[in-house]
Amino acid sequence: MSTQNQNNRVAIRAQLTAVSSRPVNPGTRTHCFTGLDHAMALHSVHVIFYYKEKLFQHFDLDPFRVSLSEVLSLYPQVTGRIARNEDGEWEVKCNDAGVRVVKADVGVTLDEWLGSADGAEERLLTSWDDMPRHDPSSWSPYRIQINEFKGGGVAIGLSCSHMQADPTCATLLIKSWAETRRREAVAHPPFFIDSLDSPLTRGLNINKTNTKSSRAYYEAMSMEAQTPLVPKKMVTATFKFSSAVIKRSLFEIHETCPDATPFDLLAALFWAHIARLKPQKSESKHSLSICVDFRKKLQLSYGHYGNALHFSLLTIPDVEEKQDLGYVAGAVHCHVSNQGEEEFFSAMELFESRKGEEDKYGAPFRMYGPKLTCVSMEHMVDFPGSTRSTVNVPLMYAAVFDKDNRPVHVSYHIGNLEGEGLIMVMPSPEGGLARMVSVTLPEEELEQLCGDEAIVSLNPIMLLSGTRQK
Template sequence: MAREGKKNRVNVLVKSTLSASLPVKPGKTYPLATLDHAMAHHSLHLVFYYPAAAVAAAGMGREPLRVSLSEVLVHYPAVGGRLTRPAEAGGNWVVRCNDAGMRVLDAQVRGTMEDWWRTATPEEEKELAQWETTGEDVFLWSPFTVQISEFECGGLAIGLSCAHMYADPMCVTLLVKAWGDAHRRACIVHPPFFHSPALRARPTPNLATASVELLRRKASSAAAPAAMSTATFRFSDQSVRRCLAQLRPSCPDAAPFVALAALFWWRLKGSATASGGPQSLTLCRDIRKLLDAPLPHGFFGNALHFSAVTADLADGGWGGAAEAIRAHLDGVEEEEVWSTIDWVESRRDPATETHGEAFQMYGPELTCACLDNLFSYSAAFGAEATAPSHVAYHVGAAEGEGLILVLPAPPEQEGTLGRTVTVSLPQDQMDKIRHDPVILDLGPTVLLNSPSA
């Protein structure tokens, strides 16, 4: 798995399979929901970085981590199961909760964590969350892979990869948080809630909304093959406050997500509208708490909604983009959410009830995901001062015009407005955004900023 040359500093030593400490009741299954099938084109890859001091304080040795992981898998029977497509389910995906276990990779990283931050590239970071794609026999394949990578200084990187149709970023984050809770013998604050019918189509569908039209366009589009590159910008609480202050005259109610999404949209697409004309941005956000009957944070599966906002970036600039995003998010009604579920369900084959073929949800048009509600820095494995120093998120198969992820940042004494922005773009555009003077003037720290090998 590790690549040659500079990038062989991450070496996988052992591959194994870990099952829950208590067996699952025989015959237990979990059918994937409508929105789960829609996300089958993508994968998720998370990396949680724990400094040496946190590792020592929390007792995060490899064997204790395996024990606590096997304990938490008792609460997540679907994670240790295997995918099947039984005829009685119309050939749709069903998880057989058979205790087959989760794939675990034990790895070592050459050098210290400090060396890593100074010399590694975003492409190398993906070596900390390696993943084996499905083979010919999907029933033998583990949809979840955990990678425990130890640096020479004693720091750890915990990588977790999975098929997106299993879980969205909130689910995967809470799985790692629950692992930390189990490791420190604490109560699991957000236990998993397995109830796929919670987001199912209605008897009388509505297929005539703007969100449905967006999905129709996605289903008929395909990204042109292009090499993608990634950059991560960490905006401190002070930096975000500067953003909001600059936007106050044109968008006084801007939230951190609105400000940063608009900033990158404007800087990426503003020059394309020099002669006037609107530009579109697809927005993705978690809907668990947006419904009239909200779902618990622990709802297991996919609870994401995609919609499109349009603005004339040449005339309105950053402020116009921010106000357009704010107004759009405030104006999306719950009917838009349910209509997308109706439409995905309507693509089933009438004869077999098989779901339609999955397509690219993140892209191919420029897409921005609001993920700053995640509990990334609550994934502590010890009592105090054991939270991760950084958490990275990557989405597989998100080629096209680009993907912007607005994420939490590590807590600061100064305030809670800090955010991390991870941008994936075609390589020919990445150098421009890395050195964009407007973005850099706001004072973000660019992480893993070493030139690519």
């Protein structure tokens, strides 16, 4: 089997199914989704790990595939299939039906790809079909695509339904695979919410109040979902900022915001400059939806399986006219740092309370994009359970399959993104204060942003921005 995509750079050459080395008995186990999981159902998660060196000789026969089967035995939810339960809600039947694995060849070197592919073409490194709503019994909610570049580089693309996992959960699946391949203990084994000992479950039993901010924001998002958005061509570019540049920029705003983090700085910078590209609003206010992972703040296991994300809204008058970047960064910092347990539990309880008279969850809605959304991945910078080989290495770059063959780049994409756009602030393989910023915007806005003087003055390296001449 071999199929070539329209760009003639990615060729699918084989498909197979990977199953766990210790299969579960069919029908003996199910996994229920939380209210938050159900709310994320319109989206998918796509993660791509790039490696300079060849990872295996022949995937079908290599221990590389054996280690995948071994790690899948820890994740019966990954190899299962989604079905309706007695109440009509989605759940996972842990029947060990397996994970779809696709093998592909890329007709250029890894360096050529990173310097010339755009976000749309990069998605060709991941295999995905949206879940059929009526009968998903044969549909694989997880897909893995192994892409081999000319000259030996490899990209591992993982796709899954956002109802099953968030970006951290998806990242840890690949990291656990790498640890299994190296014959090391899995540092963050999956921890499933159905466990009675889950701190998340105990928190929901204790906290009974809903904060006004969470309730108002999520209810507004649910209402917005009833109004169709005008379709626009969304494109993506990635900006890589050095540790030295971020350190200097933080020093420049220190007097206004002494506690600013790289996320505060970059969220403020891109928000202010993207706001200038948006149509003027009569009320002269701009809002930013900020997404954070609450595993660390709630002291959850990093292996928490499912979604551990919180979305909140920050509004500032005339943000696009603010000359003091420190002022905007300070607003972002206060907004994020002041969020605590009550806020997170409140939002989760709100999702659980969306069950109607028939004990069914409300319809999912777009969590990313109706408003400009900024995702923080700062929790991946300093993560628990790091080993000697991964100390001071951001979580996604700790997915090391072989000695010294660390990922040189990791990309994240969110499926079914519409609206104003998405900013993702992520650690860089350089470590330290260095950061990557992936931006998805309507095409004409991204073109202007890439030429923005304030951003260009920080000398970012542009990756996957479609610079190839066509």
